[in-house]
Amino acid sequence: MTQDELKQEVARAAIAYVVDGEIIGVGTGSTANFFIDELALVKHRVKGAVASSEATAARLRAHGIAVFDLNDVDAIAVYVDGADEITPGGAMIKGGGAALTREKIVASVSGKFVCIADGSKLVETMGNFPLPVEVLPMARAAVARQLRALGGEPRLRLKAGSDEVFITDNGGQILDVGGLRITDPAGLEREIDQIVGVIAVGLFARRGADVCLLGTSEGVKTLTF
Numbered sequence: 318m319t320q321d322e323l324k325q326e327v328a329r330a331a332i333a334y335v336v337d338g339e340i341i342g343v344g345t346g347s348t349a350n351f352f353i354d355e356l357a358l359v360k361h362r363v364k365g366a367v368a369s370s371e372a373t374a375a376r377l378r379a380h381g382i383a384v385f386d387l388n389d390v391d392a393i394a395v396y397v398d399g400a401d402e403i404t405p406g407g408a409m410i411k412g413g414g415a416a417l418t419r420e421k422i423v424a425s426v427s428g429k430f431v432c433i434a435d436g437s438k439l440v441e442t443m444g445n446f447p448l449p450v451e452v453l454p455m456a457r458a459a460v461a462r463q464l465r466a467l468g469g470e471p472r473l474r475l476k477a478g479s480d481e482v483f484i485t486d487n488g489g490q491i492l493d494v495g496g497l498r499i500t501d502p503a504g505l506e507r508e509i510d511q512i513v514g515v516i517a518v519g520l521f522a523r524r525g526a527d528v529c530l531l532g533t534s535e536g537v538k539t540l541t542f
């Protein structure tokens with residue numbers, strides 16, 4: 318099976334977690350896009366969605382799914398999103414698609430985090446995938462120095478195929494931090510969160526996944542944490 322077929326399988330499996338009549342939290346990225354397309358097939362079952370990015374909001378709307386502002390929503394039963402890496406304990410690196418801050422906010426008010434990922438995302442120790450850190454533009458160099466002091470190798474994210482700096486939906490910039498071997502995800506998340514100028518770090522350890530639907534050649538495996 319191709320990676321896209323695995324993503325589609327887990328996206329389809331995630332529909333089992335949709336709660337009828339509720340507003341659902343929806344993540345960002347290629348796997349989340351497959352989920353949005355599956356959700357569209359059962360859209361009569363949900364009241365609508367809270368989106369974790371402008372791109373996700375646009376895709377939901379294109380399918381005729383109502384998009385709610387998080388400020389108008391008290392609680393979300395289920396949040397469905399992909400991951401760049403996930404450990405057997407349910408900690409994740411996210412933000413390859415630059416949506417980490419809004420993803421973290423929507424996940425924080427959601428009762429259940431359902432991670433959907435192809436099997437290549439499961440790792441014993443995270444860090445091969447450079448850790449995204451969203452920063453205020455004026456603090457970029459100061460934050461980068463502190464990330465270097467933690468042993469990381471930060472690189473400023475540029476727009477694909479260009480020399481222009483990538484700007485997030487929030488007006489932030491992203492430092493992709495290589496060279497880390499993340500043996501204590503919750504500790505590192507706390508440490509990076511405390512650096513002044515950081516908007517959010519793409520480590521989801523203190524609020525990790527509750528369930529991971531993992532796409533493998535033997536079918537969808539369900540990991541619960």
Ligand SMILES: O=C[C@H](O)[C@H](O)[C@H](O)COP(=O)(O)O
Pocket residue numbers: 344345346347348349398399400401410411412413414415416417420
């Ligand atoms: O910012 C993007 C998100 O954290 C994505 O969930 C993550 O990058 C995984 O994306 P994909 O499903 O495209 O591998």
